[in-house]
Amino acid sequence: MQLSMRTDYALRAVFTLAEHYGGPPIPIVELARRNDIPKRFLEQIMLDLKTGKWVKSHPGKSGGYVLAKPPNRITMGEIVRHFNGSLAPIHCVSLTHYKRCSQESVCRFRHVMRDARNLVALLMDRATLSEVIRAAPFAYQDLNGMEGDGI
Amino acid sequence: MQLSMRTDYALRAVFTLAEHYGGPPIPIVELARRNDIPKRFLEQIMLDLKTGKWVKSHPGKSGGYVLAKPPNRITMGEIVRHFNGSLAPIHCVSLTHYKRCSQESVCRFRHVMRDARNLVALLMDRATLSEVIRAAPFAYQDLNGMEGDGI
DNA sequence: CAATTGCATAGTAAATCAATCGTGAAAAGT
DNA sequence: ACTTTTCACGATTGATTTACTATGCAATTG
Structure with missing residues (x-):
């Protein structure tokens, strides 16, 4: 009946991005720090969120992640289904x-x-x-x- | 988000017993057959249901399992929590x-x-x-x- | 007492989980 | 151009859980 850590982490990350929608990209290190997620593990998860078209990435200096669509167009249902089945x-x-x-x-x-x-x-x-x-x-x-x- | 097979099987068994509440004990073989559960696996589960006080057992010829209390005193919640957390x-x-x-x-x-x-x-x-x-x-x-x- | 039933413990193959590691590639700032 | 900063990708690992299977023993009753 429980969500996996992966799903929990994905939600944490995506909500942080939602709060900063419209602002500059947030790097993984920062997402990891704020949400108390192992950085290396979060890398995988962000990649997964990317192929799911929920986030976009910008490599390089002052890069990071942003939401790929507005926060009112993303539901928890989609994300939980993707990560948790x-x-x-x-x-x-x-x-x-x-x-x-x-x-x-x-x-x-x-x-x-x-x-x-x-x-x-x-x-x-x-x-x-x-x-x-x-x-x-x-x-x-x-x-x-x-x-x-x-x- | 899913129930384990164990939980599913426990529910199947307990509902079968509920349907025959008041009647003679139902042996494991019969519970297994009716609900399409591997017999050996069901043995463990019934044992678990027994320590949880939901069923009583009668060994020996014409033995088997019966509910330990009336079907209106057992909820799915209890059982799912026990088996699935x-x-x-x-x-x-x-x-x-x-x-x-x-x-x-x-x-x-x-x-x-x-x-x-x-x-x-x-x-x-x-x-x-x-x-x-x-x-x-x-x-x-x-x-x-x-x-x-x-x- | 023999057949039938449950009791109890141990084992196991496969899958899943939660990371971790080692590079590599892209982009910006200088 | 170079270096720093960031993401990209695949492989590996150790622990745990899942779904059973095996074996032998104990209790009950016709």
């Missing part, structure tokens, strides 16, 4: 990763699983980066104390 | 398996995860075996013809 608790109720199950026609609890997948999918697919940041339970300003340096 | 997508929003996260105070998407965990937990904790069986979207008899609808 299906949102459904079992494959037989997944829309995106469906796999049939031998018990499908007689399963007693399949409808509960379907409900679970629908609830989670609805939540995650509506959760655009901008919406989520806006709805965060603390104000933007609270952060200013912690990012005294750089960027 | 937390219902929450990340530990930092779990009530039962909480683990702190270094980013907790600045995390942008924690509230979404909390919502997800609350929805799923509500659903699973209300899902008693008897309720789930009663609400199953098909009658016992008309299992044929259900295949192939839009998935």
Whole structure:
């Protein structure tokens, strides 16, 4: 039922980029530092986010990463599905990763699983980066104390 | 985000027992056959269900397993938590398996995860075996013809 | 007492996870 | 042009988990 570290890290990174959308690129080292992610591991993840077209990279001095599209066009659902696989608790109720199950026609609890997948999918697919940041339970300003340096 | 086979199998077995609550014990071989579970594997799982006090066993001829309490006193939530761990997508929003996260105070998407965990937990904790069986979207008899609808 | 059932532990092959390492290539600033 | 700074890419690793399988023993009952 849990997200992998990879998925968690990907979300952290992408939300940091969303907060700085429109600004200059943020290098991996900085993304790693701010979000407490092993740098070498984050490299892979960013690469993966890049092939998924969620971010763009700029090599060289004053390079780094930026979002490839506005934060209101990226949902948590897309990202979680990419890194973590299906949102459904079992494959037989997944829309995106469906796999049939031998018990499908007689399963007693399949409808509960379907409900679970629908609830989670609805939540995650509506959760655009901008919406989520806006709805965060603390104000933007609270952060200013912690990012005294750089960027 | 997925249930392990172990959890799936445990649910299958326990629902079969729920359907026959009040009747004679059902041997593992039968539970395995009906639910398409490797017998040897199911043995372990039943043992686990036993230490969790969800089932009782009767060894010997005409032995097998029965539920240890009525089907309206067992929820899917308990079983999934036991076999699969937390219902929450990340530990930092779990009530039962909480683990702190270094980013907790600045995390942008924690509230979404909390919502997800609350929805799923509500659903699973209300899902008693008897309720789930009663609400199953098909009658016992008309299992044929259900295949192939839009998935 | 013999057949039938569960009990308990050990083992294992494969996959997945969470990184880490070693270069290489591209871009800017000077 | 050169050097620094950044990302790119593939390989490797160690630990853990998953999904079983194997073997032998203990309890119960017809």
